[in-house]
Amino acid sequence: GTIADTLTRSVENVTGTLSETFIEPTLRLGVTGLSRAGKTVFITSLVANLMDRARMPQLVAESESRILSAFLQPQPDDTLPRFDYETHLAALTARAPHWPDSTRAVSELRLSLKIRPSGLLSGLQGPRTLHLDIVDYPGEWLLDLSLLDKSYADWSRDMLDRLALRPGGPETRTLLESEDSTQDLDETRARLLSDAYTAALHTARNAGFSDCSPGRFLLPGELEGSPVLTFAPLPPVDSAPRRSLYREFERRFDSYKARVVKPFFRDHFSRIDRQIVLVDALGAIHAGPRAMEDLRRTLAEILTAFRPGTNAFLTNLFMGKRVEKILFAATKADHLHHLQHGRLTAIMEALTREARDRARFAGAETQAMSLAALRATTEQVIQHQGSDLPCVRGTLLETGKQAAFYPGALPEDPSHLLGTAREGAENWLDQDYSVMNFAPAPLVLKPGEGPPHIRLDRAAQFLIGDKL
Ligand code: GDP
Structure with missing residues (x-):
């Protein structure tokens, strides 16, 4: 003192x-x-x-x-x-x-x-x-930052729009949009909707899509199965009664922000x-x-x-x-x-x-x-139809066999890959890239x-x- x-x-x-x-x-x-x-x-x-x-x-x-x-x-x-x-x-x-x-x-x-x-x-x-x-x-957790500024209604609108454009998304969107969310919450129904939404996120991720929020739906850790991860986007409604599915999902969304997202950023x-x-x-x-x-x-x-x-x-x-x-x-x-x-x-x-x-x-x-x-690879130049193909050689994970691959050429000008997504835009690396699942090479250090x-x-x- x-x-x-x-x-x-x-x-x-x-x-x-x-x-x-x-x-x-x-x-x-x-x-x-x-x-x-x-x-x-x-x-x-x-x-x-x-x-x-x-x-x-x-x-x-x-x-x-x-x-x-x-x-x-x-x-x-x-x-x-x-x-x-x-x-x-x-x-x-x-x-x-x-x-x-x-x-x-x-x-x-x-x-x-x-x-x-x-x-x-x-x-x-x-x-x-x-x-x-x-x-x-996980980078997925950083994406959750953008949720902090969003209301449940804003986020729902965003995600339902995105679902429409993704593989496996439209069916899930239809399911979520046809739900009468003013009815009382039913936990089995809630889990079904949340599972369908999580599955759609996984499908989108496997198809190469990056923005799959909330991040913990893909990587739940010890929160798996908890209410804070059991919700899904729903079309906004004007007035949802207390105890309705909509109100409960909205509450869980807010709880996710306060109890999951904020502590990660803080700690x-x-x-x-x-x-x-x-x-x-x-x-x-x-x-x-x-x-x-x-x-x-x-x-x-x-x-x-x-x-x-x-x-x-x-x-x-x-x-x-x-x-x-x-x-x-x-x-x-x-x-x-x-x-x-x-x-x-x-x-x-x-x-x-x-x-x-x-x-x-x-x-x-x-x-x-x-x-x-x-x-995991070594380099090798292979003659192909009179020209030199700069390849990489490695051991395939599936078969254990060694092989040399040419994944295709990247564009010289990166803008060919970026810009607004166009249907039918040119695809790159579409040759052997999909089979190039290499195992790590045995090491002699x-x-x-x-x-x-x-x-x-x-x-x-x-x-x-x-x-x-
Ligand atoms: P994480 O989810 O970000 O932790 O990703 P990992 O580090 O587990 O990597 C995912 C996968 O990518 C691995 O299992 C490998 O198949 C592949 N991978 C990661 N780093 C390399 C690398 O340097 N070379 C090759 N050929 N593959 C890699």
Whole structure:
């Protein structure tokens, strides 16, 4: 209670902060992307390649031999699931390697790096430690941000419109529109409608559509089957009685926003310093022009989360702090011969231009890139009807057989892929791409070597290089 006590306490506080921020700085790296974008493989390979760095020449601190060691440590957040690095790495490095289980929810891993300082101070200071806290979370959850500004009626209208344009959507729309939602809620009926809507989201996702809200309907985690995930869009009605289906779905929608969406942004998202957004651009290109247009819109929407000024809720959360760097990376670039990587990067740039302009406006440094976190192929040029086809060779997941493929050529001008979705617009990557389901290649790693990749070291340099 005395002034002296108070002073001691504030000194302790300051010291606590000091040891965190100055003596042992931490950097929170968010890894996101829609499901199957490649988050799990990316984190696993990044960590393995930061521990064994022979394949990381583009990481400047490594090329200067200043990274003395890298090791896993207990993470700071006790209640968050730990990213299961060991199991995922074991899957990729097994004698018969297989892809690890994908991200289903948020998880975290702390990698600590011991670094020798560079430049003038290098002679004066001993090695310092940087804690890199990697936070993995589904991109679907970021999309939910846009729900915060929407009423149930607005959201319903939006989603019913979108359903009309998607594979499997029209039937579900008819089902939802023919429901008399002024009747009393019946839980069995509610579940049926919600299941039908969830199934339509899955169908749309499998057809390459990105915007499938609410995000937890696709990745429910421990909320599966709870009332907060048991609703669906319904055509707005003028006056719905209490206890009606409409009123209850509206209430559950609001509860979803307050109890699911907001806590995620408050507890996890608002603490991120650096972010990588992984995008399966090749998958969307292959799925066709509509899926591309949908992806472009979805990325722009995801990116509003990185521009807190546009949203009062986020502005309060961030309180002046911001994400400093954002990398947009097209994954699985090992499906293409490197001659086409430049085109893939150009497509990625075009896809995220709007989003990147906004982020830049909010003060974050951004970049677009194409990479493969785990290279599953080798390159091969094949003669075909008198010309050279730049192919990639890999082991097919289904048959276990080796084969070389030419997935088709990406357009030189990315605008051929973007713009308004047109019926009958040209399709790209429609040749062998759909059969190119490669298994991870068996690895023979020399001491000091991480798994093979494409440009993972450049990605790491952009994301954390300045802190090493
Ligand atoms: P997540 O849902 O974002 O966690 O996605 P995953 O990391 O589980 O990746 C989904 C799938 O994409 C994997 O099972 C692989 O089939 C494929 N994949 C991911 N990264 C790569 C890569 O670097 N190269 C290749 N060839 N395939 C990849």
